[in-house]
Amino acid sequence: MPQPCRAGACQAGAGAPRVWVVFRGEAELWWLRLLKPGFRHCFALLHDGRHWVIVDPLSPFTDVSVLDLPAAFDLPGWYHGIGMAVAPAPVRRGLTRPAPWAPFTCVEAVKRLLGLHAPGVLTPWQLYRRLTRPAAAS
Template sequence: MSENPAKPGLQSPALAVPGPARPERAVVVFAEETRLPKLRRLKPGYRHCYAYMALPGGWVGIDPLAYMTEIKGFYDWPTEADLAGHLRGLGQCALTVPVLTPPRRLAPPLPFSCVEVVKRLIGLQSWQIRTPWELFLCLRKISLD
């Protein structure tokens, strides 16, 4: 039998580097604003969505735009704070939802969109959810608020 060509010590599971902490909850925000004419046919108030993920040490905001994805860290925001309640107080539509553990299979191959990015962030796999309004109706059922 041939020996394993891996370098000594690299085969040991004790050397495995732990992955980053998995968030337990997220705040999903639904917005009216769009500069894209094609999106104006979507339900008013539900033309865009983005998420904040609660991580150890603060929140991370992920805003999937048509031309880029903005990722910002908000490390001075306490993760135990009611971020969704605060955003609703500012007039925004926001839901706190659990981050789900999706089945270990390929997610449906749907076009890149804000909805698809948010679904993947929170572990939601569904062919039927394609618009921010449909996502809101689904998440309202599992909201932690």
């Protein structure tokens, strides 16, 4: 069960990121097993200060869910607690150039949500590395 956020870390305006990317290792499609274990799929958690929203780009459709959880729940911490990798992600808005062309995958869907134009980032592992490198925080 999710735990309350510590010291307002999930509150909007508290200086914390408002989007997190969750990486998991399950592979329903056989060809996803070619990807790095633990990094075969990714989806996004959004928090607006009151609501948690999950955007999960699946192969047949994109699932968008507004969760019935108290705003103070630490949803990223809950996913981390069940063994998934979680990375905070900056959101870029105000872009004027279109994103580079790429096949529509879970990674591409999350990159578009974030406003991340990174044509060399194709797999969940590459996205995780991009989001967790020191330069990603700036």
